[in-house]
Amino acid sequence: MTNKTYDAEIISVGTELLLGHTTNTDARDISLMLSEIGINVKYHTVVGDNPRRLRECIDIARSRADIIISTGGLGPTCDDLTKLILAESFGLELEMNEEEKLCLYDYLTNKGYSKEMTENNLQQALLPVGCTVFHNNWGTAPGCAFEAQGKVVVMMPGPPKECNSMFRACAMPYLRSLSDEKIVSHSIRVFGMSESALDQKFRDEMNAMTNPTMAPYAKEGDCLLQITAKAKTEEEAEAMMEPVIRHVMEELGEVVFGVDINCVEERVFSLLRERKMTFAAAESCTGGELAKRFTDIPGASEFFVGGVTTYTNEAKSRLLGIDPALIEEKGAVSSEVAREMAERVRLLLGADLGIGVTGLAGPDGDGVHEVGTVFVALAAEDGSFVRELRLGTRRTRSYVRRCSGNYVFDMMRRYMTGLRVTED
Amino acid sequence: MTNKTYDAEIISVGTELLLGHTTNTDARDISLMLSEIGINVKYHTVVGDNPRRLRECIDIARSRADIIISTGGLGPTCDDLTKLILAESFGLELEMNEEEKLCLYDYLTNKGYSKEMTENNLQQALLPVGCTVFHNNWGTAPGCAFEAQGKVVVMMPGPPKECNSMFRACAMPYLRSLSDEKIVSHSIRVFGMSESALDQKFRDEMNAMTNPTMAPYAKEGDCLLQITAKAKTEEEAEAMMEPVIRHVMEELGEVVFGVDINCVEERVFSLLRERKMTFAAAESCTGGELAKRFTDIPGASEFFVGGVTTYTNEAKSRLLGIDPALIEEKGAVSSEVAREMAERVRLLLGADLGIGVTGLAGPDGDGVHEVGTVFVALAAEDGSFVRELRLGTRRTRSYVRRCSGNYVFDMMRRYMTGLRVTED
Numbered sequence: 001m002t003n004k005t006y007d008a009e010i011i012s013v014g015t016e017l018l019l020g021h022t023t024n025t026d027a028r029d030i031s032l033m034l035s036e037i038g039i040n041v042k043y044h045t046v047v048g049d050n051p052r053r054l055r056e057c058i059d060i061a062r063s064r065a066d067i068i069i070s071t072g073g074l075g076p077t078c079d080d081l082t083k084l085i086l087a088e089s090f091g092l093e094l095e096m097n098e099e100e101k102l103c104l105y106d107y108l109t110n111k112g113y114s115k116e117m118t119e120n121n122l123q124q125a126l127l128p129v130g131c132t133v134f135h136n137n138w139g140t141a142p143g144c145a146f147e148a149q150g151k152v153v154v155m156m157p158g159p160p161k162e163c164n165s166m167f168r169a170c171a172m173p174y175l176r177s178l179s180d181e182k183i184v185s186h187s188i189r190v191f192g193m194s195e196s197a198l199d200q201k202f203r204d205e206m207n208a209m210t211n212p213t214m215a216p217y218a219k220e221g222d223c224l225l226q227i228t229a230k231a232k233t234e235e236e237a238e239a240m241m242e243p244v245i246r247h248v249m250e251e252l253g254e255v256v257f258g259v260d261i262n263c264v265e266e267r268v269f270s271l272l273r274e275r276k277m278t279f280a281a282a283e284s285c286t287g288g289e290l291a292k293r294f295t296d297i298p299g300a301s302e303f304f305v306g307g308v309t310t311y312t313n314e315a316k317s318r319l320l321g322i323d324p325a326l327i328e329e330k331g332a333v334s335s336e337v338a339r340e341m342a343e344r345v346r347l348l349l350g351a352d353l354g355i356g357v358t359g360l361a362g363p364d365g366d367g368v369h370e371v372g373t374v375f376v377a378l379a380a381e382d383g384s385f386v387r388e389l390r391l392g393t394r395r396t397r398s399y400v401r402r403c404s405g406n407y408v409f410d411m412m413r414r415y416m417t418g419l420r421v422t423e424d
Numbered sequence: 425m426t427n428k429t430y431d432a433e434i435i436s437v438g439t440e441l442l443l444g445h446t447t448n449t450d451a452r453d454i455s456l457m458l459s460e461i462g463i464n465v466k467y468h469t470v471v472g473d474n475p476r477r478l479r480e481c482i483d484i485a486r487s488r489a490d491i492i493i494s495t496g497g498l499g500p501t502c503d504d505l506t507k508l509i510l511a512e513s514f515g516l517e518l519e520m521n522e523e524e525k526l527c528l529y530d531y532l533t534n535k536g537y538s539k540e541m542t543e544n545n546l547q548q549a550l551l552p553v554g555c556t557v558f559h560n561n562w563g564t565a566p567g568c569a570f571e572a573q574g575k576v577v578v579m580m581p582g583p584p585k586e587c588n589s590m591f592r593a594c595a596m597p598y599l600r601s602l603s604d605e606k607i608v609s610h611s612i613r614v615f616g617m618s619e620s621a622l623d624q625k626f627r628d629e630m631n632a633m634t635n636p637t638m639a640p641y642a643k644e645g646d647c648l649l650q651i652t653a654k655a656k657t658e659e660e661a662e663a664m665m666e667p668v669i670r671h672v673m674e675e676l677g678e679v680v681f682g683v684d685i686n687c688v689e690e691r692v693f694s695l696l697r698e699r700k701m702t703f704a705a706a707e708s709c710t711g712g713e714l715a716k717r718f719t720d721i722p723g724a725s726e727f728f729v730g731g732v733t734t735y736t737n738e739a740k741s742r743l744l745g746i747d748p749a750l751i752e753e754k755g756a757v758s759s760e761v762a763r764e765m766a767e768r769v770r771l772l773l774g775a776d777l778g779i780g781v782t783g784l785a786g787p788d789g790d791g792v793h794e795v796g797t798v799f800v801a802l803a804a805e806d807g808s809f810v811r812e813l814r815l816g817t818r819r820t821r822s823y824v825r826r827c828s829g830n831y832v833f834d835m836m837r838r839y840m841t842g843l844r845v846t847e848d
Binding site: 028034047138281295299318 | 441442443446447451452453454455456458465466469470471472477480481484488563585642643704711712713714715716720722723724725728730731733734735736739742743772774786788818821822
């Protein structure tokens with residue numbers, strides 16, 4: 001393939017998706033990865049485990065995309081529907097891949113499958129003649145890719161963990177290798193500035209750029225600027241982006257929380273590791289979500305000492321020793337109580353940093369504050385900081401909780417990098 | 425429309441979906457609701473904010489579905505793309521809906537929008553001539569539905585909260601009214617028995633049934649049996665299902681945790697409310713996820729006193745007063761430590777029930793237990809219970825954490841309904 005822009009369609013096969021019992025995260029994950037290498041996803045299609053309808057969807061995809069990526073339908077219970085129909089559509093036979101068959105056999109006999117069951121499962125090693133095989137290190141069914149009749153076809157297993165890992169490890173290098181050009185992309189992550197503000201700030205520059213290109217996107221509660229360059233080599237592409245990234249980072253300053261990372265808590269994780277610091281959290285309205293988000297990161301236990309969820313006033317007193325009179329006087333949703341929570345959980349657990357969050361996630365109010373009012377506090381050896389947030393009365397409970405967490409992690413990032421922690 | 429089976433296609437419009445920046449939860453939510461009223465979703469399509477490609481997708485949908493449901497593209501910044509193209513495809517004009525315009529005007533002026541901004545936003549009240557208007561109580565852009573050229577078209581706003589709420593409140597009654605028949609559905613939720621075991625148990629009965637019908641489905645960590653009946657009236661449909669539901673519930677016994685509920689924590693919430701009981705949680709490997717899940721339910725604070733996340737051994741001792749010698753001797757991942765966590769958090773916070781969870785969520789092991797080993801404990805006034813779980817070494821961290829939570833909530837349900845809490 002040459003230096004043109006490729007359009008892709010992702011076809012996800014599975015009746016469970018059409019019944020609403022599973023969410024199509026595969027299409028989202030693959031789309032996100034393809035954007036890194038400059039492949040434009042033009043359509044997502046979901047179709048059930050039905051040969052005729054799948055075949056029709058493949059015909060439509062062939063008429064409007066250069067790259068067809070399928071997810072699902074490779075397992076032993078699906079009668080290899082996806083492989084069969086896709087191979088048929090491109091006039092390819094399936095043949096037994098002896099290497100994959102051996103791997104499957106080893107795995108299945110170790111798992112104690114019966115002989116009959118094993119025979120059935122070995123069908124997963126039937127693959128289109130001449131394809132590039134993607135070995136599945138995360139499950140059983142192998143994936144594959146081939147080029148035929150001017151199209152590129154990639155087949156991925158359906159389980160999200162397998163699909164995501166295999167796409168990153170096998171399909172991305174395969175797709176990169178199809179092009180003479182290297183496409184490299186970086187995303188500059190921003191907290192505390194909206195997508196439209198980013199758009200406004202850089203609109204003229206963005207319109208004038210052709211290679212590299214730059215575009216702002218909104219994420220849940222934060223946003224990003226994606227910069228993408230095409231060149232003969234990766235080094236060349238990197239060199240083209242370097243001045244642009246430097247310029248953008250200078251212009252944006254302290255609202256940038258990281259480059260090429262997934263979320264602000266990942267940045268906090270790295271900072272805690274670099275500085276050999278620990279933290280502890282006292283949560284009220286976020287109800288454990290802050291702890292959950294941080295401990296989603298493998299290895300979190302080294303830096304997160306522990307936390308308390310003090311949903312009731314009594315728990316705030318019993319677990320943290322906050323004076324009931326203070327809660328009575330100032331209210332559970334107050335900057336004073338947030339500060340006490342942060343300071344006391346820090347001392348109680350002997351952590352370097354303490355976090356306190358108290359507020360109204362809704363849907364009901366407390367008659368004093370409007371829904372969406374949250375106080376977030378950070379306590380450290382040299383003092384403590386509190387911020388009052390007004391996250392909006394029409395927001396959902398889950399938005400308020402998620403957004404409060406983002407503010408907390410951003411305060412930690414700011415503290416550890418020597419920036420102003422609060423706006424005042 | 426008459427007594428036939430309707431096929432539906434959901435077209436989601438939005439470039440952000442194709443970039444992977446948002447997940448298509450709208451299509452999932454709508455699919456789930458349509459299954460309740462016996463409408464078969466045959467395809468999901470995602471297309472960007474591009475008039476030509478959207479028009480082509482509509483043409484394809486018209487050729488293969490009876491009902492076309494769109495999500496997204498109704499807001500003021502999208503130039504009303506979806507409405508315009510869908511109306512055009514069916515030869516309908518758009519006209520200003522004065523009532524919706526007034527509502528929008530009131531809302532926007534209250535929010536302090538400038539005059540020019542307000543004018544732009546009022547375009548949202550342009551709707552196809554003769555359509556049924558769905559007023560948006562959850563946002564600004566109204567939705568709508570119409571019948572034309574033998575097809576039913578329904579348009580929903582894109583933001584998940586708006587789409588989900590409006591579909592339930594407005595589109596569901598609209599779609600129900602199109603049919604002479606009433607279709608009613610119930611789902612029996614099961615924990616502790618797999619989808620394939622359910623399938624095996626009831627296979628012969630299910631194959632012999634035509635109305636009502638019954639089918640098993642897997643959910644994340646549990647599963648369900650969905651029973652659906654068609655009749656002239658809802659009462660008649662209910663009466664047809666009643667003996668089936670009774671029979672299935674009797675056959676399944678204590679693995680049924682509820683009917684028509686979303687998750688096992690919802691059942692725990694109702695039981696705590698009925699019995700006027702409270703609980704407290706001490707979490708290690710779930711790292712706050714248990715507390716987060718329970719407090720996702722509005723009103724949780726009445727029954728959830730509070731929790732501690734004791735990720736480190738030190739936190740287990742400092743927060744809960746567990747003897748460091750016990751942790752040293754038995755190990756942090758042990759039934760003894762799980763039991764102590766449950767008992768101590770219960771007493772510390774003065775709750776009726778206490779929960780303890782300690783285990784290995786991975787990816788790294790501790791050299792003693794395999795990844796996926798989790799001890800879950802429940803403490804009550806009359807004693808405590810511990811269960812050892814082996815959730816599998818090839819599972820992801822998030823699966824192990826989620827699944828551990830399901831076991832904990834199921835133990836609480838079992839305790840409060842007088843069932844055996846552990847298997848031994």
